[in-house]
Amino acid sequence: MDRVGDWIIMLAAASIMGWWVLRRLDRWLHEPPGSRLRQLAAAGGVEEDDIVRLLREFDYEVLSGKHRIPLRVAVDGQPSMPTRLYFDYLAAKESKYYLVKLDRARQRMEWTASALRERLLVYALMFPDCEGILMVLPQEQQIKIVRFKVEDGEE
Structure with a gap:
């Protein structure tokens, strides 16, 4: 009799776990685009400053400021190393989201395609729902x- 009871408990536990996994998967699949950005907007406060x-003045609504995204990097199976990715603000205009980066005096932006790619493409890839990156x-x-656009075809 103990074996039948054990099986019933195991089946009940497996059913509950299966239901929970399916529910989480369904919620993830039906998550609206931009929800990650809305979570960031709700999380951060904005201090009034010149930026x-x-x-x-340019009709952007500043939703939040000073975001830090923790990342980990592993090379050849070595222990992973922590690092961070920063952006200054999250803004919106006409229901479109924009990440905001400041052009700082100590690290000036070079306005060539390769420099923009090296410095800003990671933001566009991490937040594909953004309309673009505002450089202030x-x-x-x-x-x-x-804005980045992947072109079709080969050169």
């Missing part, structure tokens, strides 16, 4: 929008 005012040039009081 926020500049973004508002505080000294010039300018905002430039950087």
